[in-house]
Amino acid sequence: MSSTPRRDLQVKICGxxxxxxxxxCSEAGADALGFNFFPASxxxxxxxxxxxxxxxxxxxxxxxAVVVNPDGDLLAKLREAACFDWIQFHxxxxxEFCAASGFKTWVKAIRVMDKDVLEKALEFETPxxxxxxxxxxxxxxxGKRLDWDxxxxxxxxxxxxxFLLAGGLTAHNVRQAVRIVRPHGVDVASGVxxxxxxxxxxxxxxxxxxxxxx
Numbered sequence: 534m535s536s537t538p539r540r541d542l543q544v545k546i547c548g549x550x551x552x553x554x555x556x557x558c559s560e561a562g563a564d565a566l567g568f569n570f571f572p573a574s575x576x577x578x579x580x581x582x583x584x585x586x587x588x589x590x591x592x593x594x595x596x597x598a599v600v601v602n603p604d605g606d607l608l609a610k611l612r613e614a615a616c617f618d619w620i621q622f623h624x625x626x627x628x629e630f631c632a633a634s635g636f637k638t639w640v641k642a643i644r645v646m647d648k649d650v651l652e653k654a655l656e657f658e659t660p661x662x663x664x665x666x667x668x669x670x671x672x673x674x675x676g677k678r679l680d681w682d683x684x685x686x687x688x689x690x691x692x693x694x695x696f697l698l699a700g701g702l703t704a705h706n707v708r709q710a711v712r713i714v715r716p717h718g719v720d721v722a723s724g725v726x727x728x729x730x731x732x733x734x735x736x737x738x739x740x741x742x743x744x745x746x747x
Contacts, residue, residue, distance in 0.1 A: 541717075542711065542716075542717075542718060542719070542744060542745055542747065543564045543565065543697070543717060543718030543719075544562070544563050544564050544565070544718060544719055544721075544740070544741050544744050544745065545563065545564065545565040545566070545567055545595075545597065545697060545718060545719070545720040545721075546558045546563045546565075546566055546567065546720075546721055546722070546725060546732070546737065546740075546741075547566075547567030547569065547576075547597075547599060547699075547720055547721065547722040548567060548569055548574075548576035548722035548723075548726070548729070548730055549566045549567065549568055549576075549732070550569075550576055550578060550730040550731075551586075551730075552586045552589070552590070554731070554732040555587075555590055556590075557732060557734050557737055558594075558732060558737055559590075559593050559594045561734070561737045561738045561741045562738075562741045562742070562745065563594055563737070563741055564594060564595060564718070565594055565595035565596070565597055565618075565619075565718075566590075566594055566595070566596055566597065567597045567599045567621065567720070567722070568583065568587055568596065568597065568598055568599060568617075569599045570583075570598060570599065570600050570603070570607060570611070571599070571600065571601040571623070571624075573601075574601075575729035575730060576722065576729055576730040580607065580610045580611070580614075584610070584614045584616065587614075587616055587617075588614060588615075588616040590616075595618040595619065596616060596617050596618055596619075597617065597618065597619045597620070597621050597640070598611045598617040598619070598620045598621065599620075599621045599623055600620060600621070600622060600623065600624070601622075601623050601624035602624035602625055602626060603622075603624075608620075608634055608635060608636075612635055612636065618638065619636075619638050619639060619640055619661075620634065620636045620638075620639045620640075621639070621640045621641075621642055621663065622634075622639060622640070622641050622642065623642040623663075623665075626641070628656045628657045628658060631657060631659070632658055638661075639659055639661070640659060640661035640662065640663055640697070641654070641657040641659055641661070641662055641663070642662075642663040642664075642665050642699070643662055643663065643664055643665065644665050644666065645664055645665065645666065645679060645680070645683060645684060645700075647683075648683070648687070651664075651683075651684065651687045655691070655694075660693070660694055660695050661694075661695050661697070662694055662695070662696055662697070663696075663697040663698075663699055663720060664679060664684050664688075664696055664697070664698055664699065664700070664716075665679060665699040665700045665720075666678055666679040666680075666699070666700030666701060677700060677701050678700055678701030678702075678706075679698065679699065679700030679701065681698075681709075681710055681713045681714050682713070684696075684698075684714055685713055685714050685715075688714055688715060688716060689715070695717035695718070696714075696716045696717055696718075697716060697717060697718045697719065697720045698710055698711070698714050698716040698718070698719050698720065699719070699720035699721070699722075701723075701724070702719055702720070702721045702724050702740075703721070703724035703725075703736075703740065704724070704725075704736060704739040704740045704743050707719055707721075707724075707740060707743055707744045707747065708743050708744070708746070708747040710747075711744065711747035712747055719744050721740055724736070724740060725737045725740050
């Protein structure tokens with residue numbers, strides 16, 4: 534068992550709500566930051582207020598716009614901002630909707646309830662799929678843990694896809710999760726927070742360090 538960091542494992546920290554937390558996560562070694570534009574989320578951002586400071590962050594890390602069933606106006610604002618490397622669809626969007634969104638690079642989040650949901654995820658024409666825990670009343674960020682055994686075989690059977698593992702990850706369990714599922718990357722929000730949208734520097738640094746040593 535090697536103690537050498539896995540340089541290839543990507544770490545995305547989602548639910549960034551302010552420039553300070555963005556810098557903390559970037560300096561800790563995160564590869565990507567997620568900015569939530571779902572108004573009903575406790576980490577939701579107003580585009581008018583958030584886009585200027587997100588743009589000022591520069592290209593140090595990948596910037597991902599996270600949306601849930603977005604309308605055309607929001608998609609247009611995010612495209613015109615020209616400061617996002619990816620857009621992440623985290624709602625009930627169809628494959629056709631995602632493909633026609635106007636974004637060249639996108640990731641689809643799948644709330645995994647059962648094996649049938651996983652198989653339908655392959656209908657999305659993107660190499661990037663994010664596997665999150667199912668919740669009947671929320672679109673992610675709940676802290677609920679995904680069933681790793683449920684997704685392990687699916688990930689292994691689809692080596693042409695890049696899977697991001699989300700759902701209840703923390704510094705205490707991310708090593709085990711990575712070793713079981715073997716994803717391309719991991720995604721965390723509540724697992725590095727003191728409160729929704731308020732990142733804790735120690736938790737961020739520990740999560741990134743342990744994930745990359747997995």
